[in-house]
Amino acid sequence: MTEILQEKSVCLQDKETSVNFIQQLPKVELHLHIEGTLEPEMMFALAERNGVTLPYNSEEEVRAAYQFSNLQSFLDIYYQGANVLLHEQDFYDLTWAYLERCHQDNVIHTEIFFDPQTHTERGVPFEVVINGIVRALDDAKDKFGISSGIIMCFLRHLDEASAFETLDQALPFKHHIVGVGLDSSELGHPPEKFRRVFEKARQEGFIAVAHAGEEGPVSNIYDSLELLKVSRIDHGVRCVDDEELVTSLAQSRMPLTVCPLSNIKLKVFDKMAQHNIVDLLRKGLCVTINSDDPAYFGGYMTDNFLAVDHCHHLSREELAQFTLNAIEASFISEEQKQQLVDRLDAYMAG
Ligand code: HPA
Ligand code: ZN
DSSP states (O other): OOHHHHHHHHHHHHHHHHHHHHHHSOEEEOOBBGGGGOOHHHHHHHHHHHTOOOSOSSHHHHHHTOOOSSHHHHHHHHHHHGGGOOSHHHHHHHHHHHHHHHHHTTEEEEEEEEOHHHHHTTTOOHHHHHHHHHHHHHHHHHHHOOEEEEEEEEETTSOHHHHHHHHHHHGGGGGGOOEEEEESOOTTOOGGGGHHHHHHHHHTTOEEEEEESSSSOHHHHHHHHHTSOOSEEEEOGGGGGOHHHHHHHHHHTOOEEEOHHHHHHTTSSSSGGGOOHHHHHHTTOOEEEOOBSHHHHTOOHHHHHHHHHHHHOOOHHHHHHHHHHHHHHSSSOHHHHHHHHHHHHHHHHO
């Protein structure tokens, strides 16, 4: 073998080892919209099962429509896709398919978002949605040993009254829901709009999180922290526009649930090589890797880790740090956190 060929084959072996390492690495997901796991195949199957007409002729046509120019262009298509979800079994099937992917990707704990208003606005009762999701999460605990939490998000393009109504609908299901979040169109809908709803939600015992600093300005990160009193920022990558904020996020270990492939698809960054997640990790921020809406953005957890590693060349310890950060940022007991850390340690030692 010539030297160059030898070098190439060593390189390929290295690549294969790192793909295996990432694939098998225990992972924790903290930013995942269950409606964003609706794959075109399931969209068509549910449309047929429920007699819903789709504005597409084929799965290929659906995939071809997934060319987004910004957050809003994605949201329009994402809400349209959710129209096929009508019955409890639909929400079960959707959630179960995601959990099978978690099992493949060695996701050991996941905290998932759902958007009640996307469904209640179409006449689907709150309990139909939550019961389907909870049943799948319970089955995944039994069958795969995956633990989980549920966070319900308010749609920020709707008004405060609708958010209050949603909070009321959630109260009988409080034992199933760990927190409240804020998603949908960030521009034009600042955290201030939901200050009173979040105050009530926190009084009711919900932990708070909010999407902020994805497309919107740094002020949305400050206001989510100060007005909504969030325990994590979803996305938050625009924090780099304010050096003081970066320093304070590092000092407070306030978690940012970052979604690398999502950020590229929605043009928050032009290229993965320009993404700031590794820079933030090395500055000591509690950043985590997540898939956001994997059916729309081209990948689940392993794909997101691989994409970051491919462009930023991380050490194994750095890759594992993303999981450690996510364990630290998760909404589970200290005892449960320690169990997850032990699983990660066993993997790293093995
Ligand atoms: N941002 C805001 N709202 C969303 C997103 C997102 O990335 N995904 C689903 N709803
Ligand atoms: Zn999101």
